Amino acid sequence: MYIKRLNKNFSLLDNMLVAHKGIYGTQIFRDDIAPNTFESCKMAIDNGIPFECDVRNTKDNCAVLAHDNYVEYEGSKIKINKYTYQDLVDMLGDDAPTRLEDVLKYNNGKVPIIVDAKEAHIFYSKYRDNIAIALNYYARKGEILLQSFNPFFMLSMREHLEGVLTGQLICRGKTLLDSFRAPKSVAYLYERIISLVCFIARTDVIVMENHTDEKWHKRARLFISEKESKRVMTAKEKLQENLAKSRRFFSSLADKIQLKLVKFAHDLTNKPVMAFTIHDESEFNSMENLYIRTYIVDYSEKGTKEYISKIKKYQGKSKIK
Helix, strand or coil, X not given: CCCCCCCCCCHHHCCEEEEECCCCCCCCCCCCCCCCCHHXXXXXXXXXXXXXXXXXXXXXXXXXXXXXXXEEECCEXXXXXXXXXXXXXXXXXXXXXXXXXXXXXXXXXXXXXXXEECCCCCCCHHHHHXXXXXXXXXXXXCCEEEEECCHHHHHHHXXXXXXXXXXXXXXXXXXXXXXXXXXHHHHHHHHHHHHHXXXXXXXXXXXXXXXXCHHHXXXXXXXXCCCCCCCCCCHHHHHHHHHHHHHHHHHHHHHHHHHHHHHHHHHHHCCCEXXXXXXXXXXXXXXXXXXXXXXXXXXXXXXXXXXXXXXXXXXXXXXXX
16 A cells, blocks of 8 residues: 655644634624635634635536535525536625635735535546646645545545645545445444545545534434423334434444544554544643644634634734734
8 A cells, every 4th residue: 555645844734723614703803704705714814824615616617615515595595516606706796605716816825724625526627627726836835735525536636736735534424325324323434434544545634523522422313202291101212212322322433433543544654633623622622632733623603812822822823913
């Protein structure tokens, strides 16, 4: 197996905090800024803070900032990849998604950027090529990391990037096995193993979901009666409750296996591990003593002076006003 090694030093991998979707919706800065917009990225850039942004593909293969695959228009949801960029501008005006290249151009190497390719289909060759050209150009000026949930997309992208870090996201999500109604714990574990194998072989960084997040511990739904007055469960309800407990057990087991696999991959390759998304200081404190090197945090839900001071401490920044 060919294991790719980092060939240059990146400050992005040195105990740094990265703003999730830019800086938005926080009173410390401006609470009227939406995530994944030019303004949220500009706010991070102007304050010297590295940030992450999500990117999708338009019909004419223009990379735009968006987390979901649709935008709201006149009360309806329209899919971004069904329209050209100009179509979106004509319909939405100033609310049209921001082009990735506009953000890269404004940043021009000032702060490290993480680009999360959401439209990560291995057959979108023009989308892949356009992103690669833009990232390669601006990687000469500063630090850029491209990441995706799709390990096969990352394998195809790696051959087209120069001086750009690559990251494999490890997270629960819909997998091929879900289509066959396989137990989600099995499907998720399958997805993680495939992603870890691809990370070990080709990508520079592994980006792991925050395991302190509440959703890691509450995966299965209880299908018991919600009526408080019904104190005696039927046989069917008891069976459903036992099934729910089994699901929680196997989900928890899959979580523990993932953490061990990530640690094993880290020890084997000595490649960095990043964590997303950290929602508050307590989650950060619970993870900072692990082998995590970089944390993607959600600034929009913080607003505490203590958390901002911690960000300053770990980034060595003093430009936050």
